Amino acid sequence: MGKRKAKLHSSKSGYNLVAKEYDKKESYLNSFEQGNFSSLLTTVRGQKILDVGAGTGRLSLLLARAGASVTALDVSEEMLKVLNRKNKNIASVIGDAENLPFPDMVFDMVMATFVIVHLKDPGRFFDEARRILKEGGKLIVTNINQKDPPIIETKEGNIVIDSYYHRPEKIRQMLEDRALAIEDETFIKEKGLWINQIIIVKK
Ligand SMILES: C[S@@+](CC[C@H](N)C(=O)[O-])C[C@H]1O[C@@H](n2cnc3c(N)ncnc32)[C@H](O)[C@@H]1O
Numbered sequence: 001m002g003k004r005k006a007k008l009h010s011s012k013s014g015y016n017l018v019a020k021e022y023d024k025k026e027s028y029l030n031s032f033e034q035g036n037f038s039s040l041l042t043t044v045r046g047q048k049i050l051d052v053g054a055g056t057g058r059l060s061l062l063l064a065r066a067g068a069s070v071t072a073l074d075v076s077e078e079m080l081k082v083l084n085r086k087n088k089n090i091a092s093v094i095g096d097a098e099n100l101p102f103p104d105m106v107f108d109m110v111m112a113t114f115v116i117v118h119l120k121d122p123g124r125f126f127d128e129a130r131r132i133l134k135e136g137g138k139l140i141v142t143n144i145n146q147k148d149p150p151i152i153e154t155k156e157g158n159i160v161i162d163s164y165y166h167r168p169e170k171i172r173q174m175l176e177d178r179a180l181a182i183e184d185e186t187f188i189k190e191k192g193l194w195i196n197q198i199i200i201v202k203k
Contacts, residue, residue: 139202
């Protein structure tokens with residue numbers, strides 16, 4: 001049997017294609033966090049939070065429900081449409097993690113879950129996150145251990161979405177190089193292997 005053929009897509013066109021089906025993966029995605037954000041949710045009331053690569057709002061919705069003022073940013077307008085149908089009070093912005101359309105020092109927290117896997121150079125996003133965070137603000141990033149992007153079946157055939165593997169030490173170093181202090185680092189494991197790195201840093 002030969003390798004299955006799949007067409008390579010950018011994040012924007014790829015997630016636009018999968019948006020309507022994306023929520024079927026919710027519990028699978030949750031399993032990479034194993035409830036790690038539940039304590040965070042008790043501390044966000046009144047905070048101004050940017051969810052970068054928010055997708056269909058898996059975390060934006062929880063943050064908004066916990067009393068945060070949430071802005072959801074994503075390159076895929078179709079993903080944001082699904083989010084908006086679920087909660088009209090979350091501000092949504094079509095934009096790029098590497099060029100955030102916000103002034104300096106306006107957010108208390110920036111989150112990016114399952115996003116840097118799609119960035120060739122996460123450093124550009126970290127620079128931007130640092131710029132828009134208030135002093136003392138927090139950045140929460142997850143880094144999935146994914147060496148080969150999955151093949152996704154869509155109505156236009158099989159696709160893969162442009163993805164990059166990042167070594168955890170490299171991510172840690174990139175954050176430290178930008179004077180972002182590591183407050184917490186957790187490795188979610190399955191059968192003894194890390195599957196997701198969750199890092200919380202403070203500006
Ligand atoms: C795997 S989904 C994660 C969605 C959501 N954060 C979650 O945890 O369920 C990745 C999301 O990142 C978005 N994305 C990828 N590259 C991006 C970029 N450069 N700027 C903004 N969003 C991006 C995709 O469109 C997609 O919605």
